[in-house]
Amino acid sequence: MSKDLPQPPQQSEEVDLGQLFKLIGNVFSNFFRFIGSIFNKLFLAFVWLVFFVKKHVLKLAIAGIVGVILGIVLEKTSEPVYKSSITVKQNYNTGENLYNVIDYYNDLIKQDVNILKTVLGVKSEEAESILNFEIEPTISENQKLQEFHAYLKTLDTSLTKILDYKTFLKNSKDYHHQYQQITIKAKERNNFKTVFHKIISNINSNVYFKQEQEKDLRELKAQASAIFKGLIKSDTLLAVYQKAIVKSAENNNDSQTQITIANKGNQSSTKEFELYNKDLELRRELVEIEREIADKKHIIEITSSKQDSGTIDDKKELFGIMISPKLFYAIILTMFTFIVLLGFNVVKFLERYKDKI
Known part of the structure; x- marks a missing residue:
């Protein structure tokens, strides 16, 4: 007789499973609705931006033209800047010392040109005309990958599994690379060759590196x-x-x-x-x-040089790209005008809620 009685626990389990599937369905539905709302808002923002630019296109165009004119005027009236570069090869680990030397020379330009004149062995007018020194590694992405694979060969197998390319780049320093490019910028055409050779001779005469070279x-x-x-x-x-x-x-x-x-x-x-x-x-x-x-036989040596007397440096850097002054000021003024107009538009939008605060 007891076998004919209903089984409540089984019905309860079926109800629980139904609620679970319904809950999961609601979660996915809300998630896709949320993603759709994001794309919808992004599209509306894009449409608003298009109409905003269309409304102020004349003002932005005028700002760009004024920037071009400003670039031409500054290019004609400003004193020319000359630069010259050399590429050096480090046969020893001189990179950190070389970078420190360049930083030291840049500090002397700001603080005491007379000491810079003595250190470089140049005339006073030549030392005073130097604007700055720059140094950067000359290496391509392919060469970085080759260095990464060569470095992996020196490590234990267990370490190669946890070291990735991004970590390698993060931990590597610019001065670790063998080839470096040194650049001098000055207000006048100087004998840059003398300065470059003085920089190299200062590194080659370092006592520690000379001892390592002899050994x-x-x-x-x-x-x-x-x-x-x-x-x-x-x-x-x-x-x-x-x-x-x-x-x-x-x-x-x-x-x-x-x-x-x-x-x-x-x-x-x-x-x-x-x-x-x-x-x-x-x-x-x-x-x-x-x-x-x-x-x-050489602790550090010059592998190539460019224009010992210097060439005119009339380029400006914007977002890592070297462009002409006309284009540079046109982009800067256009962006500035766009930001100002956008700011005014945001202020007008906020004024609508001023009375509700």
Whole structure:
């Protein structure tokens, strides 16, 4: 008889599931409604902005024309600025020291030009005409990626999994890059070449770097000497072995004799071939060391220079882009006018609620 009785718990579970699905449906419905309202407001804001610009297009155009005229006037009346640049290669970790030197020179321009004249070894009028020094790395995005992959090879496998490219760029400094571009800006055409060479000589005469250079050159020359001696022994052994092969062939009635000492990958090699390969390897290593010695002879060196007497710098930077003064002032005045008109419009909008406060 008890089997015919209803089961209330099962009905309760079915009701709970229905409410749960309804709740989930309401959540998704509210979410998509919220997203739709955002896009709707963005569209309305875009439409309002279009009509706002259309309403004030004449004023904005006048501001742009005035900016162009202002740029032309300033370009004609302002004193010209000359600049010259060099690209340097750092064979040692001189970057931080080089950046500090440039900052020091910029401070001397503001504080004491006489000391700057003495440090750079230039005339007073040349030192007074210098406006500023700039330095920045010359490196492309592809080169940064190559540096990142090269750095990953030096790390443990467990660390490579947690280090990404953005973290690498964040932790790397501009002065870490090997190639740097130094720029001088001045009010007159100076002999920039003298100044650049003075900057480089100051770094090359640094006591610490000179000591590191002496230790590196001493070590590299010792390696080159050892390899050179190894080449002499290798040539001697090769000559002796060749004589042994010839003598053995003569003793066996001109039959060919071959002594096998290794068998790797189903390829056999003779002692003569092994000595020959070793000789090539040593010579290749010697060439690399000699190239490194040539690099280490200069702590920092100039790889290229641009216009020793300087060229006119008539460009202005806007949002990281170098543009002409006419376009620069046209954009600045147009943007300023747009912001002022937008501000007036916001004030008018707020005045509607003044009486409700």
